Every structure is written in structure tokens, then in C-alpha cells.
Amino acid sequence: MGIVRNIIPRIIRQYLELETRTIMARSLHANRTNGIDKNVWVEFTQLAAAYSKVNLGQGFPDFAPPKFVQEAFCHALNEGPMMHQYTRAFGHIPLVKSLAKFFSRVIGREIDPLEDVLVTVGAYQALFSAFQALIDEGDEVIVVEPFFDCYQPMVMMAGGKPVYIPLRPKDTGAVVSSGDWVLSPEELASKFTPRTKAIVINTPNNPLGKVYKTEELQMIADLCIKHDVLCISDEVYEWLTYDGAKHVKIASLPGMWERTITVGSAGKTFSATGWKVGWAISSGHIIKHMKTIHQNTVYHCATPAQEAVARGFEREYEVFETPESYLKQLPAMLHRKRDKLASLLESVGLKPIMPEGGYFITADFSSIEVDFDDPSCKDEAKDARFVKWLIKEKGLATIPVSAFYSPEHSKDFDKYIRFCFVKEDSTLDAAADIFRKWRQGQ
DSSP states (O other), X not given: OHHHHHHHHHHHHHHHHHHHHHHHHSOOSOGGGTTOOOOHHHHHHHHHHHHOSEEOSSOOOSSOOOHHHHHHHHHHHTSOGGGGSOOOTTOOHHHHHHHHHHHHHHHTSOOOTTTSEEEEEHHHHHHHHHHHHHOOTTOEXXXXXXXXXXXXXXXXXXXXXXXXXXXXXXXXXXXXXGGGEEOXXXXXXXXXXXXXXXXXEESSOTTTOOOOOHHHHHHHHHHHHHHTOEXXXXXXXXXXXXXXXXXXOGGGSTTTGGGEEEEEEHHHHTTOXXXXXXXXXXXXXXXXXXXXXXXXXXXXXXXXXXXXXXXXXXXXXXXXXXXTOHHHHHHHHHHHHHHHHHHHHHHTTOEEEBOSBSSEEEEEOTTOOOOOOOGGGTTSOHXXXXXXXXXXXXXXXXXXXXGGSOTTTGGGGTTEEEEEOOSOHHHHHHHHHHHHHHHTTO
């Protein structure tokens, strides 16, 4: 009996080990994750944490949101037990009402708060819900380059095929502004096929800072209407425009409300990116499908954050277009920071493309004469190698712009890097010290 007692546990253990090996030998990951695992933010954030003194790579403010939304958040937390519980799944009632009221005035049509608005966990989830709800296997999605890097994997996870078209600098000599980067009408028209389901635009653009003019948006709108195509318009930087550039919502153009999903962000609007409150605004016949994805993924967004954003928009509605509006004060402050950083970049021979909007300056580093060819990263894009040199040798973190392009076009634009200027003056002063030492050959 003793022998049997010893043998049986051994047999069971061996069986379980064999079963475990069999299970682990099976492919664990879903095919939809193939080819989308690499992420520029993970790699360069880790590198910046290890080497850099100043991080101008990631796009978030290192200053506080305005006091009125901070106070609204604190008030919400102390308002009673229901502020700590679930609210309406598709958006806290006070928030969807505030958004509908505010943007009805902006877009020039009545927005139904319950049918036309979906509140999401940041703009990221609004984009994810749009692609999952509206893109089917084999659908083509036109993506304008440079693009925020989540568009490509989100299209692919939905089973769609990204079709890329780059903004290109006008062939008129020196490029000094993001407004000098344009779409070719003929090239854009050629991208529309019977399989095209949607086009994705980002205005103001990240990383370039381009703000699309009305005539550029009309060209896109005409093609969308002609080919019965949806438009997903990422407008998270809509209030951050400079030098007289004016943000225009493509959904406000004739025939576009019914086919446009406009994505917005409280994080960018109120300088509170960690709150992760975003939204999608569209016709109810589109939003209802996005609600299906939302209710079966995150289901719900944080109640007190939504309450605070609702109060922020109520306040902004009352002071809209006045000097008291944060939506006026923030771009004025950032305009000065943009100009300061541009001057610093020029001081070391970088050539900034002055952004008309957004958080970032893209700069051409092709005239910089330094040896940044590290043998350990010889197969990487030129801008990625330069950024790694900049982080390791100068202690300044940035992001390579080729990460915002498809493989087929990235080599055409690998002489650019992206800097974020939405930082405290002390952060920009620390960057100025790095540039000063760089100029002096240190």
C-alpha cells in the first residue's frame, strides 16, 4: 500500500505537468494583437526615466488645472454618497447636458444630450468605441499622416485596413509653419474606394500642430459625401490655436453632421489629463452603436470627475469668448511657451515648424552635425537614434516623429522630432540650460 501511495501522487503530478506544458504550448494571444505590440511611449518613457533631466517627450502639462475645476472636483467628492457611486453608463446627466448645451452653440445645431453624446474614459476610449462599433472586417480606413499612434492598431484590431495619406510640406522652399503642410487633392481622392468606410483626421494635429482650414475640411467633406464615408474627427486640442488660426469643426459643414464622430477631451480642455474624461458627439444613429461597445467594455466613467467637468463647462458657457474664459487664457499662455521653446531649438541649429495649434513643436534636426549612430540601435529609424542620443548625452527627452507614420512613409519623414511645450516655465528653463550647454559644446 505504501508503494501505491507513493506512485499515485507521482503519476498525478506528472500528468498535471504534461497538461500544463500542453496548455502553455498553445498560442496564448489573439491574432488581433499581432504586429501592434510595440509602443513608442513605453520604450521612450523608460529611457527618459533612466537618463533624462528634462522630459519634453510626453504630452501632458506639469502644471495644475484651473482652480475652478479643482474646486468643482473637491466639491463633488464632498457632496454626498451618490457622488461615489455609479452614474448613468453613457454619461453623467449633468455632464451630457453641459456638453450638449456648450457644443450646440459651437457647432450651430441642437445636440440631444441623451442621444447624441457619449462620455468615455478619455478620448482614447471614444476612438476605440468608434472603431469597434463602425469598422468591420475588410473595411478600409483612410488615416492622415502624421497620426496619433493609436489610430493604426485600433483600426487593425477592429479588422479594418488602414490606408495612409501623408500631409506634405508645400514645395515652396523653407517650411516655417504647420500650415505649410497640406494634403494633395488628387492623392486624397485616389484613396477612396468602394471598400472605404471612414477617414480619420486630427485637427489641430498631433504632432505637427496643423489646424485644417475650412477649404481643406470642405475638400474632405465633399469626398466623404460623394463616397458615403464616415469621418472620425479627433479634436482634443480644439481650444489650443495660435497666430490667428481658427479651429473649424468638420461636423458643422453641410451634410457632415450625420456622418461625423467628433472626439473631445476634458483632459486637454482643462489641463487635467489624469482625470480621463472624454466624449464622442455625433448623430444618435451613430452614437447608439458606440454605446453598445461602451456598455460591454468599460460601462461607466468616474462620477466625481464627470461632475467636475460638467461644472467646468457650465462656467465656460457663461464666460465664453471673454477674457475670463480659461479657453482664452490657456492658449495665450501656451503661445508664449511655444515661442520660447522655438527660440531655444533654433539656438542649437534645430529648425522648428511653428505649430498653429496643440501641445507640440516638430523640429527638423537634419542640419545637426553629431555622431548619433549607436551600434546597439543601428537598425532603428534615424530620428529614433537621434532621440536616444539626445536623451543619453544631453539629458533631454523627446519623441521621434517617425512613430506617427506608417512603415511605408516613415523613412520620408525621419528627420523630425517632437517637443512638448505645455510645461511649467521652470521646466522650460531647465531645458534652456541644456540647450545653453549644448551651444557651448558641453
